Amino acid sequence: xxxxxxxxxxxxxxxxxxxxxxxxxxxxxxxxxxxxxxxxxxxxxxxxxxxxxxxxxxxxxxxxxxxxxxxxxxxxxxxxxxxxxxxxxxxxxxxxxxxxxxxxxxxxxxxxxxx
Amino acid sequence: xxxxxxxxxxxxxxxxxxxxxxxxxxxxxxxxxxxxxxxxxxxxxxxxxxxxxxxxxxxxxxxxxxxxxxxxxxxxxxxxxxxxxxxxxxxxxxxxxxxxxxxxxxxxxxxxxxxxxx
Numbered sequence: 001x002x003x004x005x006x007x008x009x010x011x012x013x014x015x016x017x018x019x020x021x022x023x024x025x026x027x028x029x030x031x032x033x034x035x036x037x038x039x040x041x042x043x044x045x046x047x048x049x050x051x052x053x054x055x056x057x058x059x060x061x062x063x064x065x066x067x068x069x070x071x072x073x074x075x076x077x078x079x080x081x082x083x084x085x086x087x088x089x090x091x092x093x094x095x096x097x098x099x100x101x102x103x104x105x106x107x108x109x110x111x112x113x114x115x
Numbered sequence: 116x117x118x119x120x121x122x123x124x125x126x127x128x129x130x131x132x133x134x135x136x137x138x139x140x141x142x143x144x145x146x147x148x149x150x151x152x153x154x155x156x157x158x159x160x161x162x163x164x165x166x167x168x169x170x171x172x173x174x175x176x177x178x179x180x181x182x183x184x185x186x187x188x189x190x191x192x193x194x195x196x197x198x199x200x201x202x203x204x205x206x207x208x209x210x211x212x213x214x215x216x217x218x219x220x221x222x223x224x225x226x227x228x229x230x231x232x233x
Contacts, residue, residue: 043227044227045208046224047221100164101219101220101222102161103149103159103161
């Protein structure tokens with residue numbers, strides 16, 4: 001079984017500043033992927049970034065980067081140079097090969113961006 | 116990028132009636148689609164996996180007779196909420212798995228359907 005935990009219900013960040021969202025996961029599988037999804041007020045789920053568990057290098061997508069600590073089962077998301085459009089719910093998720101692509105989501109973190 | 120649509124985007128119905136929600140992959144064929152339910156200010160909860168040409172696989176605790184899923188073609192899956200009651204009011208989201216060459220295939224999400232049962 002997989003579990004994904006996001007301990008921060010809400011985070012606030014000043015525009016142009018940096019915010020880091022925490023995520024921990026638990027799985028006994030060795031072949032798994034981790035994701036961060038963004039859900040803006042429109043409620044359309046948008047893939048932000050993904051990380052292969054077998055890769056040691058942290059994934060980066062423009063202003064979004066992750067800190068993947070495999071031993072600690074930690075997968076945090078850093079948003080740099082925050083913009084007003086980054087305001088949204090962010091969900092951490094995992095999938096294992098044995099689960100056939102089924103995603104397990106964390107509880108979510110709401111990000112507020114102050115102008 | 117790949118596009119997944121849902122119809123309707125919102126629906127209001129009377130208690131006891133049935134409601135059908137469609138999920139379509141517009142520019143790719145999806146052998147597998149997933150249906151999620153999201154309550155206000157909560158996360159997505161997987162309800163079932165919809166497989167083209169076979170029966171859906173339901174998650175534990177989800178009533179399969181209540182939430183009927185049909186994956187009629189490689190681009191269409193439908194979720195029918197039968198005999199809807201106010202407690203079925205929720206936001207329903209589908210995703211479609213775009214087949215690739217390696218695990219995991221990318222999932223593309225629909226925009227969701229808000230169901231309100233009076």
